[in-house]
Amino acid sequence: MTIEIRHLRSALAAAEHRSLRKAAAASGIRAALLSKDIRLLEDMIGCTLFIRTPAGVRPTSHGIDFLHVARQIVHDVDMLANSPGSGARQTARRLTIGYYTSVSTGNLRATLGEFQRRHPTIPWKFVGGSRASLLQKVETGQVDIAIVTAGGLEWQDALLRLWSERCVVALRADHKLAALPILEWSLLRHERFLISTQDPGPEIADIIRHYLSVDVRAPNLVTHDMETQFLKPFVAENGSVMIDYESATGDGLTNIVYRQVLNGRQPVELRFVACWQADNPNPSLVRFLQLLRERYPDIS
Template identity: 35%
Template sequence: MNLDLSSLRSVLAAAEHGSFRQAATALNIKQSALSRRIRHLEEQFGVLLFERSSGGVRLTSAGTSLAPAARRLFDEIDDMITAAQLAHRGEAGVLKAGFGTAVSTSKVRTVLAEHIKSFPAIAIQVTERSPAQLAAALGTGDVDVAIVAGEARQHSGPTMSLWSERIVAALSSRHPLSNSEVVDWSDLKDETFLLSQWEPGLDLRNLILKKLAAPGDAPKIETWNASNENVLGMVEAGIHVSIHFESWTSLAYSGVRFREIRDASGPSHITFTACWEEHNRNPALARFLETLRQTHHPTTLT
């Protein structure tokens, strides 16, 4: 049976107004057209839906049973249309976001919270991976967007520079420099730096070399295949020093002191980068990128 939705709407309008004439006016159609629609539906169902009289119309018991179901059907259709429109505008759907930094310790957490609050119909699936794994996931579509600290070296597609964070030194509370509010890069020239191979280890290594390397005198750097949390655990135990970006200062290591590092040009920073694939047409991705451009792209900051 092919159900004519216009006939159902005519039934509901007639039930609401108690008159075919008034219902036709409300629907902006001729009364004869409305009458034909309703008669066609009655013939399909094999029942009378209205009692007709010179004073108007009223639902029969069959019509009274039909009307609530018809209203629910149109409510569901309206919800379906709204959901489709939201998805088309990127205000609903699923966004698969990958991060090369701990969500719990970085500004990424704030970015996600803001986006979820603005677009509650978007479901965000979060994963943490290495930059190389994120680049591969972008290519396969397992991730729509990735945010990494530093440069996106393994990604050849479009990128967007986001916010930057200050670089801080991580020192054991027993280290003499831990009593200083600010540490100069030159104060660290004789230290051994302990870094994680994980993101953004290479960017931090390059920064150390840029600040401290001299002809015939390279800084001492050890790189471990361990998480940044484990690196900080070693620093807390008194093994070497490390550098991180400032959001890591929220971690609770009672034996670690975080101190801003400066030189003549001021504090050092690391920039976060968003990456995605040009061919990805997920509207939820387009909406998220627009949010990043409006609220977190450096050119929009004052």
């Protein structure tokens, strides 16, 4: 089962109104359905988000951090859905972009903001999912272009190399390594890593194994079937650490700090690429590619 936006909206409504009945009324759904959404969400992430009493509900300590991330995700989705060009009067062909990374900060957010400024009449649609599912949708024409990480990528059609993002480690603010401004991989050898099974989690797991596998001893990886942004709040709870990329550091989570990780003096980076079908005739895609090539010229 996958976490859906409606699950997040139900949880946020409960947190706002401190009552399942009031939250359901404000959301225009039955209280039983809202309660079911929250139960499913708690089952999927493996923790209790709310303390339930006869007087109402209030977030747990886990819930406070989780809801902070959920609020940002819902905000981003609403912002993208309501971006200029999404109205019914628009005649420009819609551009569908596949992605599975943060759009809160970083290169992707900056690129999309510039595209909106230049082409305010082009409507957007964003599609999430795993790298494999997004590339399949590009092949079938459901997605015009997918922005994905490049590690281990097998793609035979059009491709443009984009930006790189440095790997960082997320730590509890009181972790013994948090006092250091920069970390070497060797300092993380005895840490327990939280890993998402969803992209780009498997690629990050490969990076950890590459730098920390010593002789026959493998690094301690604990995998969870949830998206990285939902998993990260647990770093502050159980003393584990997490490897992420730098644009994901703007989440504002409390009690978590980020430190760059180096291999010798060199940063370890995730490379992002754009994948599309060369024969895709969508004129909106042509304009988006013009911007990408301007910002990230292919010099290979």
